[in-house]
Amino acid sequence: AQLNKLAKAAGLLYFGSATDNGELTDTNYVNILKDTDEFGQITPGNAQKWQYIEPSQGSFSYTSGDQIADLAKENGQLLRCHTLVWYSQLPSWVSSGSWTEATLTSVVNTHISNVVGHYKGQCYAWDVVNEALNEDGTYRTNVFYNVLGDSYFALAFKAAAAADPDAKLYYNDYNIESTGAKQAGVVKIVSLVKDAGAKIDGVGMQAHLIVGSTPSQSSQQSAMASYVAAGVTEVAYTELDIRFSSLPSTDSGLQQQAADYASVTKACLAEAACIGITIWDYTDKYSWIPNTFSGQGDALLYDFDLVKKPAWTARHYDFGRD
Numbered sequence: 001a002q003l004n005k006l007a008k009a010a011g012l013l014y015f016g017s018a019t020d021n022g023e024l025t026d027t028n029y030v031n032i033l034k035d036t037d038e039f040g041q042i043t044p045g046n047a048q049k050w051q052y053i054e055p056s057q058g059s060f061s062y063t064s065g066d067q068i069a070d071l072a073k074e075n076g077q078l079l080r081c082h083t084l085v086w087y088s089q090l091p092s093w094v095s096s097g098s099w100t101e102a103t104l105t106s107v108v109n110t111h112i113s114n115v116v117g118h119y120k121g122q123c124y125a126w127d128v129v130n131e132a133l134n135e136d137g138t139y140r141t142n143v144f145y146n147v148l149g150d151s152y153f154a155l156a157f158k159a160a161a162a163a164d165p166d167a168k169l170y171y172n173d174y175n176i177e178s179t180g181a182k183q184a185g186v187v188k189i190v191s192l193v194k195d196a197g198a199k200i201d202g203v204g205m206q207a208h209l210i211v212g213s214t215p216s217q218s219s220q221q222s223a224m225a226s227y228v229a230a231g232v233t234e235v236a237y238t239e240l241d242i243r244f245s246s247l248p249s250t251d252s253g254l255q256q257q258a259a260d261y262a263s264v265t266k267a268c269l270a271e272a273a274c275i276g277i278t279i280w281d282y283t284d285k286y287s288w289i290p291n292t293f294s295g296q297g298d299a300l301l302y303d304f305d306l307v308k309k310p311a312w313t314a315r316h317y318d319f320g321r322d
């Protein structure tokens with residue numbers, strides 16, 4: 001059986017994949033992407049980011065985002081919407097504007113009410129704030145933090161809840177899949193948002209991991225438990241990929257990668273609040289990694305030729321919620 005079918009049979013809501021507009025002309029690629037036994041959920045890898053959706057102030061462009069939202073709708077797949085407030089892929093009119101608290105508050109409210117309003121009813125979840133933490137758990141310096149301080153978290157979550165009360169609202173970040181300073185920072189953000197009277201439903205663990213250095217299953221479970229204890233009702237793996245830090249990969253490396261994917265799956269199945277797993281595209285052909293980490297990659301479940309790798313097969317043995 002295939003990934004989403006197995007995931008659902010094991011009690012998860014979905015197994016999904018990110019995708020991107022440029023890939024949708026690749027027929028062989030799309031045929032696998034839209035197979036709902038394989039993928040029950042999709043995430044746009046770029047199309048809903050601020051840079052593309054509000055490239056100049058007050059001017060909204062939904063064509064690319066709609067293409068992926070429509071694909072999900074046609075196929076009967078859930079859509080995870082990504083992302084509203086992030087320091088990266090932010091147009092310079094936002095990042096370099098000279099703002100007061102009042103004007104930046106208005107900019108954030110306008111962006112969120114328009115974008116979330118446009119997709120109202122179509123997003124299972126929104127990544128409301130993305131990557132707001134440094135590795136040591138302190139707040140990352142960005143235009144939002146510089147002007148608004150830590151009040152921008154609640155501002156964003158309140159605006160999103162007002163625009164689509166039914167979407168699950170997430171804080172999303174990487175290197176928060178195990179316990180440590182950054183995971184503690186996430187707990188702080190969840191508490192901060194809740195204390196401000198705003199709704200936050202979930203924590204998204206991106207999980208951009210490395211073969212052979214994937215956190216232990218128990219540390220992953222402790223991290224998830226800490227988010228639930230802080231007051232979210234769900235957690236999810238939102239951008240999973242497990243890369244080789246040097247290439248080419250070996251047979252034993254591919255077996256290790258399979259074990260690492262299985263460890264993430266098992267951790268999710270062992271935590272009742274873990275509702276789903278999304279891989280950050282499904283094939284090495286379209287992975288972001290080689291562009292960012294030169295010489296690294298082969299992080300996904302299908303290879304460049306869309307052939308299933310050992311990590312795909314390994315998942316079969318490990319679905320089954322305790």
Ligand code: G3I
Nearest residue numbers: 020022045046082083088089130174206239280287288292
């Ligand atoms: O749109 C331009 C296009 O006009 C131009 O011709 C082309 C030439 O390089 O670049 C295109 O933009 C690229 C964009 O992806 C769309 O393809 C950017 O250069 C490239 O940097 C961008 O990379 C994306 C990256 O986020 C940027 O931060 C990746 O595709 C995307 O997978 C990645 O996703 C992020 C998540 O949103 C947040 N978590 C980490 C994750 C991986 O970096």
